[in-house]
Amino acid sequence: MRILKEYIFEGRVSKEDKNSSDYKYVLFKVPKKAGILQISYNYSKGDNVLDIGVFDSKGSFRGWSGSNKSELFISENAATPGYLHGKIYPGSWKIILGLYKISQEGCRYTIKVRIGGINRELQKRKIIRPFKQEYAETPKKRWFKGDLHVHTNHSDGAKSIRDLVNEAMTIGLNFVALTDHNTISQNLHVEEYESSDFLLIPAEEVTTYYGHANVWGNRKWIDFRRRSMEDFQELIDEVHSQGLLFSINHPEDMNFPDGYWRFREVSRFDCIEVWHGPWSIYDYRSLIWWDSLLQKGKKIVAVGGSDFHGTDLPRLGNPTTWVYSDMLSVNNILNAIRRGHVFISRYVNGPQIYLYADADGDGRVDSICGDEVHLSRGDKLTIYAEVKKAKDLEFKLISRGETVKIEKVNSSYYRVAYRTQVENDGYFRAEVIRHNSQESDNAEISEVLALTNPIYVRVKKQKNERNIDSF
Ligand SMILES: [Zn+2]
Ligand SMILES: [Zn+2]
Structure with a gap:
């Protein structure tokens, strides 16, 4: 690589710098006909963590690596993962330092920037296709x-x-x-x-x-x-x-x-x-x-x-x-x-809860988790759950912060129904849980192995009813 320009920046950031901003910018000039940037940095460790990223001379974001990489490169057709390849525009580029953790003593840093000419080898690499919609x-x-x-x-x-x-x-x-x-x-x-x-x-x-x-x-x-x-x-x-x-x-x-x-x-x-x-x-x-x-x-x-x-x-x-x-x-x-x-389950093939509602009383389900059912005060509502791969665990149905039904699941395909009369706006959501044994570190908490999003209940307002928030 033909080096066009090299910079070394040395500096220090203090606790006061961190208090006034989370970021510090270090500017450097890229000459014409540049094809690659190589940047490396280090800083006084101990309690300091200094993140790094790059913006180009057009002000566009060109990548970020947190504190995970101490070296990176950006060229026309390739870049370190985390960085965007593309034109190495001439002009003023910016290194962004993220002041994640700065100790009382402050943090000294050194940044080295090497700017190279166009590299024929890297140019030959394949150009990544743009996104398609679907x-x-x-x-x-x-x-x-x-x-x-x-x-x-x-x-x-x-x-x-x-x-x-x-x-x-x-x-x-x-x-x-x-x-x-x-x-x-x-x-x-x-x-x-x-x-x-x-x-x-x-x-x-x-x-x-x-x-x-x-x-x-x-x-x-x-x-x-x-x-x-x-x-x-x-x-x-x-x-x-x-x-x-x-x-x-x-x-x-x-x-x-x-x-x-x-x-x-x-x-x-x-x-x-x-x-x-x-x-x-x-x-x-x-x-x-x-x-x-x-x-x-x-x-x-x-x-x-x-x-x-x-x-x-x-x-x-x-x-x-x-x-x-x-x-x-x-x-x-x-x-x-x-x-x-x-819904969420512990594993790819873990316990599953399929939550349904029958809001019009015809015996067929018409809603799933995430849906709203719109009913009048006094209407009947049935919530159904099909529970799979949860044998010997507990099924819980929760409404407005309260457990309204809890059952031991006794087969690998289990069905539950819960009938209620609607009084207020609310929601029903389900969990499959396991109670931890007494010896467990978290004895007071039950472990969740599956949970659903709610079916939301919205009560239609009567004509002469004032708009009272039910919650
Ligand atoms: Zn995170
Ligand atoms: Zn994460």
Whole structure:
């Protein structure tokens, strides 16, 4: 490689810098006829974590690697996973340093930038095709099984997309969302793996220092540089203006400082990841938060995600999110999720709950989880559940924060019916649980092995009735 220009930047960031902004920018000039950038950095370790990313001279996002990679390159036709290949425009480029954790003593850093001429070898590599609108199609409506939260080597995951797809297909998943942290280079590859029974969903885990959220379906980069409540509301509205879905991830997770969702007052988000990886006390808390929102009359879809990072294979598909859709395409799966046609199970072939309602009393079901039934006060309503692969576990039906029915499941195919008379707005949702033994560390919590989204009950207002909020 012919070197056109080299830079070394040395500097320091302090605790005060972090207090005034989460980001610091380092600018450098790219000369004409550049074909490749190589960037490496290091910083004083200890309690410091310094993330890195790049914007080009047109102000466009060119990638992010958190603190996961200490070296990266971007050229016309290839780039380190996590970064977007493309023209190396002349002009002023920016390195963004993310001040994730800065110790009292501050953090010293060194960044090296090497800018090379056009590299003929790299130019010969194949050019990645642009996105197509739709993916694999299947003829009839059915339940598809997926993992909505997975990382690859485009962020801090250990597996390439190819290896991930092989693993996912081997265990029987139908779709996987590529939720790499703060970048979209993984989404350039979704088409390469399309087939009639497997789908990759383009995505991004918007990873801020104040909570994480999945955006599914995005072609364009979603800017993660947010720190206030207003920033987060703006982010949610921006995501919606692009027709995408916004899901708050692991809202109660206290395992890492930025994982807990700080801004509970934001509104209009679509989903909550109530089940994050193997069931834990944090999921139990997320479930309580979600249910409290349902009790306030909100309609928010519960989803699961494994947060698989490629090293702990049994984690892939644990949990699995089941989605009832016409077709295995990005738009259809996301629309079905938006409608709440979703239940979650511990494994790809774990316990399943198919929840139905018969709202008109004709003995046939007319609604599934996620649907609203509109009834008058005093009308009869029957909720049915078909429960599979849950022998010896417990089935629970929950309405407005209360368990209204609990039964031991005594066969691998089990049916339950619950009849009620409608008085107020509300919802019915179901769980399959196992009580932990006395010896367990979490003796006080029951472990959830499957859970559904609710069937919502909306009571029609009488003509002369005032508009009273039932909750
Ligand atoms: Zn996360
Ligand atoms: Zn994640």
